[in-house]
Amino acid sequence: MASFDYDLFVIGGGSGGVRAARLTALDGHRVGLAESSRMGGTCVIRGCVPKKLMVYASEYCESAGLAREYGWDMRVGAFDWGLFRDHLNGELDRLEETYTTNAEKAGVTIHKARARLTDPHSIELDDGTIVTARHILLALGGRPNVPDMTNAHLGIVSDDIFHLDALPRKMLIVGGGYIGCEFAGIFNGLGVEVQQFVRKAQILRGFDDEARGHVADCMTQRGITIHTGCSPTAIEERDGRIWVKGSNGHEDTFDTLLWATGRNPNTVDIGLEEVGVKLDRRGAVRVDDHLQTDVPSIFALGDCIGRVELTPVAIREAIAFHKTVFGGEPTKMDYDLIPSATFTQPEMGTVGLTEEEAEERGPTLVYATAFRPMQMAFAGGTERVLFKMLVDRDTDRVLGVHIVGPHAAEMIQFVAVALKMGATKADFDRTCAVHPTMAEEMVTLREPVRTLA
CATH class of the missing domain: 3.50.50.60 (FAD/NAD(P)-binding domain)
Structure with missing residues (x-):
């Protein structure tokens, strides 16, 4: 041997x-x-x-x-x-x-x-x-990944963010995935003027359409300018700053350009x-x-x-x-019902099928609600949270859950346990609510808002 x-x-x-x-x-x-x-x-x-x-x-x-x-x-x-x-x-x-x-x-x-x-x-x-x-x-x-285009080297990638000498005053983020959207929220919250170029028609491709639309609306309300259907077509260094022209005709000058165009x-x-x-x-x-x-x-x-x-x-x-x-124990990785979170602002937690995936699978009941949480409503805030549940119409099994709002990641972790155990809508219905909380909405969704054939 x-x-x-x-x-x-x-x-x-x-x-x-x-x-x-x-x-x-x-x-x-x-x-x-x-x-x-x-x-x-x-x-x-x-x-x-x-x-x-x-x-x-x-x-x-x-x-x-x-x-x-x-x-x-x-x-x-x-x-x-x-x-x-x-x-x-x-x-x-x-x-x-x-x-x-x-x-x-x-x-x-x-x-x-x-x-x-x-x-x-x-x-x-x-x-x-x-x-x-x-x-x-x-x-x-x-x-x-950095796009292969002239002057792409003027931009930075996510690895470089943590080593910036100073915060930029104005920043362009290219990319609409979770990395781009998370950093858009971060820098907006730190007082930076943020614009975002997104090649597709909406941010966060691959996530539930309603949930990602809700996130986009909230990001816009918080002051982030999102240019959808837009990619950079020209980049130049001008007086120590970065001039960028987008495919939608928009052009502007920035202190920092961040490539968030995948990995x-x-x-x-x-x-x-x-x-x-x-x-x-x-x-x-x-x-x-x-x-x-x-x-x-x-x-x-x-x-x-x-x-x-x-x-x-x-x-x-x-x-x-x-x-x-x-260990002498052949084991396959289980990729089913993996929960995930995007730390956008607001946060999004998700597990299971999107509405679009559920519709392709078969008859599905869609339960959803959007509301101002008590903490924000008291302070005069207008931002809403979203709770959404997709249920197999024939078996009553919960196929997917999507939450947008404060602490969504913390909540989705425990929702994932229930879904992994095969929870049905009836299981959620017979669970007593914890009041007053946002999470109680998960067990008080009574009537579907629509049915997918």
């Missing part, structure tokens, strides 16, 4: 890669891991975590205004971007150290190096070291195809139901396989991989 340096070698120190490495090392196996950037990966270092902290920062000005309506003598001063940024970087340093320490305590050997495959069992590190492994796990993550699997120049690992047209690693590539010794998970690009999914895939390869 061939002798290897490691039983498992993981390329990528993000959430999925680290989880697989730790679980395997804790079982007593020899595990190595290579990370060329920072331990923690996209989510921890330049994605979910710092973005959510920025969301919190951007909401305090509105909270102070709300507090005044409740009798507090509140005064809002200027936002100190430098103070916040430095504190944020300190927190990311702490999290990176935690990821590193936990992996090393479990027995993982960490190589701070870029890794490249040279054969189905061999990895070359960028210092020239060659290591071998019985199994290799690709946890390569993704990278922001690509980070599979370039890793040696994958040379050793027989096949990629799809997007460059994502092709894997089977057990996350195995076309090369039996090589597996892949997370954003680089392009299935469901969410951190909790990568972690669950890591657990499935560990059970399959090292």
Whole structure:
């Protein structure tokens, strides 16, 4: 039997890669891991975590205004971007150290190096070291996409946001996905004038049409200018600022241009195809139901396989991989009814089918309500929250739930548990409400607003 340096070698120190490495090392196996950037990966270092902290920062000005309506003598001063940024970087340093320490305590050997495959069992590190492994796990993550157009380099991507020297006065965000919309809300909340170019007719493609329309309306009411059906056609540097012309004829000059035009699997120049690992047209690693590539010794998970690009999914895939390869328990990842949230302002939480998907599936009852929550209504606010439930007309099973409003992400987590258990509309109906809350609307939706044939 061939002798290897490691039983498992993981390329990528993000959430999925680290989880697989730790679980395997804790079982007593020899595990190595290579990370060329920072331990923690996209989510921890330049994605979910710092973005959510920025969301919190951007909401305090509105909270102070709300507090005044409740009798507090509140005064809002200027936002100190430098103070916040430095504190944020300190927190990311702490999290990176935690990821590193936990992996090393479990027995993982960490190589701070870029890794490249040279054969189905061999990895070359960028210092020239060659290591071998019985199994290799690709946890390569993704990278922001920048359009191929003249002067595109004048823009920044989401990875760069957390290193800005100062807040821009005026900003253009190109892209209508969740990253673009989240940063639009963040910078608008921090006092930046924000415009958004969206190539499609509406933001948040792939989400429920009614829910994403509700989010768009609220974003517009909060002062964000959304240009739908619009892409940049020309970009120039003018007097230290960035002039942009859109396909709808709109042109303006900005301090910062942010490309939020999707992400690509980070599979370039890793040696994958040379050793027989096949990629799809997007460059994502092709894997089977057990996350195995076309090369039996090589597996892949997370954003680089392009299935469901969410951190909790990568972690669950890591657990499935560990059970399959090292636990003697072949396990498939369950991609059904995965809840998700977009930290737009307002927030949106969703699980299950959209109305459009449900209509294609068969007869569906649509329950929905939009209202001003008590906290906002008292302060004279006009923004409404949306609760929506899609129910199979024949079986009464709940097919999907969409919530737009404060704490939508927190609520959808527990709704997802009910849907995963197969909850019916009758189950929600016989559950007593918690009053006064927004969430009680989930159990007080009585009559459908429409029926889908």
